[in-house]
Amino acid sequence: MLIRRPRPGDSAAILPSEITSESAYLNRRKLLQAALAAGVAGIGAGWVSEAGAVSDLNVKRNARYSLSDEPNSYEDITTYNNFYEFGLDKSDPSENSSRFKPAPWTVAVSGEAENTGEFALEDILKGQAIEERVYRLRCVEAWSMVIPWAGIPLADVLKKFKPTSKAKYVAFKTVLRPEEMPGQRSRSLDWPYVEGLRIDEAMHPLSLLAVGLYGKTLPNQNGAPLRLITPWKYGFKGIKSIVEIRFTEKQPPTTWNISAPHEYGFYANVNPNVDHPRWSQARERKIGAGIFGSRVPTLMFNGYEKEVASLYKGMDLKKFY
Amino acid sequence: MPSTVVIRRVIKPALFVACALPLLSVVLAAFGIGGASLGANPVERIQDTFGQWGLRFLCITLAVTPVRDWLNMPWLVQLRRMLGLYAFFYVLMHFLTWLILDQGFYWSGILKDIGERPFITIGFTALLLLVPLAITSTNKMMRRLGKRWKALHRLIYPICLLAVWHYYWQVKADTTEPLIYLAIVLVLLGWRAWKTRSGRASVVAAREPS
């Protein structure tokens, strides 16, 4: 467990990462047991490295970004998610990602900026306090979670690269490693995964570069070691395992938009009034609510309307979905 | 060929239990019995499991007649009704899971989904078409309908195609699995078309004066 230094005025400061739900605890124990058992059997390399891969981070809770909803359990967050690079089922990322190596890691920065080149992840993070922020996550498939991310504001990182006035957009790219990412060996999507934001979206204080989860480094299945979080957009905008950041003048291509342009737009803002062609976006299923937990209404911009609505003033959100 | 008694006393009860195993697995997992679990999104898991088994049982039911002929096992037809009713059962559970657990009787959303979302419209059509087949599956109905019974139960062909189409349309990116089901259904239907055609040809040939 991490050591927290309480600060004055930080009264309700229990980090979600300190509340270890029972299931998470049991899960960890199961993992350990499995690792031990597998290790004894001499086939445990994958398990052991997976169990050992996450380490504690020194995080400070940012009280501005907290929610009254209780966060989902560590187990739910790390065993139920989409990361097609590791397979199509929600359980595939946690089952197929143990061979992925998130260190050492470098990010290539290019395009309309003064300070471009290859940067080691440690250098990008140097001097940055890692914040814990509890965000809602709304998947385009109409389910949602509440997740305590650990990361740094994207704007702080991007400013280091000194984007020029021509930088109207930021493009991101996921690592391409079919040997370690079995999903990339099939053509389910156009690899490598690419995403992008308008520069003002990228510079928005809500945009986060996450390096951790529940006070620990990101597990492989959640996009280690570095991923994007834009909580007012559908989850697929949150590109994982980022190796490239490019500042561009034109709107960059994005993977799901290439795959099905009439279903997934560039903006992908959470919007209960604009349905996916095949299903309604008006209501969502909260993961963790159980068999009888019914759907709840989806909020405009996933509940971040006050913060981000001004970014889209005057835009027809039915057209720019 | 097994005797009528063996079919009635052994094979049918065993098949009945075997076909109920997917249901049992869901129930056990729902109660966490034997370390099983429905995962983070139990409603989706239940609905998908029932949908998958509905489709599988439709294909299995469709396969009975061809397999009977290929393996020359005429008694297999006696198992067809149970398989077909299980197909209906799992599809119905799939639908009820959606209606009750997923939508929570949220009628405006439900009607909109059935009316406006093509993949749901198609699935719902398939379910509706299955209803008369289930109702007329009894011996009494078979007798009462006579020749029309067979004609009515040919509805299973479009039902299977609709079911595969429904599956194909709700997939997000990888269509491999629905296409495998499509291939299976096309083979099973194609075999019937081929047999009918060649059967008719041989009838015509037999009539020709030689």
Ligand code: HEM
């Ligand atoms: C013959 C009838 C039907 C068959 C064989 C069938 C089968 C399936 C299958 C195999 C899936 C994919 C499950 C998966 O992703 O693993 C599915 C999904 C789905 N079906 Fe059906 N279905 C039928 C009728 C219906 C009906 C009547 C409804 C509702 C009115 C319905 C609603 C849905 C929905 C909402 C999904 C998507 C579930 C999700 O997002 O996970 N289906 N169905």
